[in-house]
Amino acid sequence: xxxxxxxxxxxxxxxxxxxxxxxxxxxxxxxxxxxxxxxxxxxxxxxxxxxxxxxxxxxxxxxxxxxxxxxxxxxxxxxxxxxxxxxxxxxxxxxxxxxxxxxxxxxxxxxxxxxxxxxxxxxxxxxxxxxxxxxxxxxxxxxxxxxxxxxxxxxxxxxxxxxxxxxxxxxxxxxxxxxxxx
Amino acid sequence: xxxxxxxxxxxxxxxxxxxxxxxxxxxxxxxxxxxxxxxxxxxxxxxxxxxxxxxxxxxxxxxxxxxxxxxxxxxxxxxxxxxxxxxxxxxxxxxxxxxxxxxxxxxxxxxxxxxxxxxxxxxxxxxxxxxxxxxxxxxxxxxxxxxxxxxxxxxxxxxxxxxxxxxxxxxxxxxxxxxxxxxxxxxxxxxxx
Numbered sequence: 444x445x446x447x448x449x450x451x452x453x454x455x456x457x458x459x460x461x462x463x464x465x466x467x468x469x470x471x472x473x474x475x476x477x478x479x480x481x482x483x484x485x486x487x488x489x490x491x492x493x494x495x496x497x498x499x500x501x502x503x504x505x506x507x508x509x510x511x512x513x514x515x516x517x518x519x520x521x522x523x524x525x526x527x528x529x530x531x532x533x534x535x536x537x538x539x540x541x542x543x544x545x546x547x548x549x550x551x552x553x554x555x556x557x558x559x560x561x562x563x564x565x566x567x568x569x570x571x572x573x574x575x576x577x578x579x580x581x582x583x584x585x586x587x588x589x590x591x592x593x594x595x596x597x598x599x600x601x602x603x604x605x606x607x608x609x610x611x612x613x614x615x616x617x618x619x620x621x622x623x624x625x
Numbered sequence: 626x627x628x629x630x631x632x633x634x635x636x637x638x639x640x641x642x643x644x645x646x647x648x649x650x651x652x653x654x655x656x657x658x659x660x661x662x663x664x665x666x667x668x669x670x671x672x673x674x675x676x677x678x679x680x681x682x683x684x685x686x687x688x689x690x691x692x693x694x695x696x697x698x699x700x701x702x703x704x705x706x707x708x709x710x711x712x713x714x715x716x717x718x719x720x721x722x723x724x725x726x727x728x729x730x731x732x733x734x735x736x737x738x739x740x741x742x743x744x745x746x747x748x749x750x751x752x753x754x755x756x757x758x759x760x761x762x763x764x765x766x767x768x769x770x771x772x773x774x775x776x777x778x779x780x781x782x783x784x785x786x787x788x789x790x791x792x793x794x795x796x797x798x799x800x801x802x803x804x805x806x807x808x809x810x811x812x813x814x815x816x817x818x
Binding site for chain 2: 508539
């Protein structure tokens with residue numbers, strides 16, 4: 444797999460520090476290439492329990508349960524996963540559960556896989572329709588502060604917050620030859 | 626035949642009874658009514674929506690509170706919508722979590738249509754294959770008594786599949802205000818909202 448872009452800023456380390464600093468103790472995730480460094484940082488943090496999910500919907504429920512148990516949680520997913528969580532978000536709204544999600548974007552400028560484009564293009568609007576506040580830092584150096592602010596609003600004001608990481612920042616996935624599939 | 630199975634209200638009341646109140650997540654919808662019939666309690670988080678989420682919510686509670694035994698009671702239809710969560714629980718292996726499926730082989734809230742378990746799908750087999758270390762199939766009172774003890778003491782995660790009857794039962798409804806259900810659960814478990 445080849446990724447381009449990303450610049451020099453280590454946004455993953457900044458996002459990890461922001462979440463850790465707000466006491467996030469449970470991290471549910473469905474992997475994405477753009478999330479791999481952040482996932483590795485969370486797995487290496489012994490104050491965080493990293494939980495691989497079979498579907499993003501589980502992560503929303505996991506975060507609800509963690510909050511019931513007194514533990515702030517977060518969920519990482521690729522933009523395609525936004526399509527899998529809508530009914531679970533209805534519960535989060537109805538019960539005023541806090542939620543902070545990091546969503547790495549596919550389907551944007553430069554996308555080589557047509558199948559990623561419909562959900563990538565719809566993700567932000569789907570989240571807004573599901574009463575999630577959507578934030579989209581356009582520069583890598585702004586991601587840590589955005590994550591910290593979103594998590595603060597989630598856990599203090601009991602809101603649902605999503606931070607979308609543009610594909611330009613996480614890098615365009617290239618399909619170079621055999622075996623380079625999804 | 627499912628209609629000859631155990632009485633679901635008596636089963637749920639038996640599982641909830643014990644020296645210590647367990648934090649409990651109840652799936653949409655009949656298991657939520659069963660628990661209300663046994664007596665509403667702040668530590669019973671009963672779902673009125675989010676079908677398929679009960680086990681993953683229970684996992685979140687169990688990981689956040691490893692010092693407490695945590696119980697999920699849900700129906701076969703609700704469990705079928707979240708089968709992947711059994712794999713996630715098995716992968717995490719929370720020793721303090723028990724998942725109980727009250728299996729009447731029907732979608733009780735929508736007209737008693739048959740679920741996949743009526744056609745032979747074995748939820749206990751799914752849990753075994755996923756890697757739950759303790760799995761029991763319960764179809765009579767003696768097995769229920771033995772299994773009920775596992776919920777409170779065994780090194781889990783525990784999975785129980787309990788076959789129950791299909792008799793129509795009066796609705797007994799807990800509060801449906803989601804914020805209230807969440808806040809009172811946290812207050813009972815954590816001492817604050």
